[in-house]
Amino acid sequence: MRAAIRALLEWVGTFAFFFAVNLILGVVVVFLVRTLTPRFVALYVLENLLLLVLSAAQAFVFLYWWKRD
Numbered sequence: 001m002r003a004a005i006r007a008l009l010e011w012v013g014t015f016a017f018f019f020a021v022n023l024i025l026g027v028v029v030v031f032l033v034r035t036l037t038p039r040f041v042a043l044y045v046l047e048n049l050l051l052l053v054l055s056a057a058q059a060f061v062f063l064y065w066w067k068r069d
Helices: 002-036 049-068
Strands: none
Touching (some): 002 049
């Protein structure tokens, strides 16, 4: 049971890291688009379920790759 809980907490931490990085990169891209073009892009674009799914998949693949070695 401890190993399962440890694996879950590792995944949650990795997921939180990837989610924060993806969110920061998204904000940077939105501000770049606002600055470099006359088009206004709202930050609400980042409020998307796909961001959570992408971060979860990144965390899963990263942990699988990390544990494989």
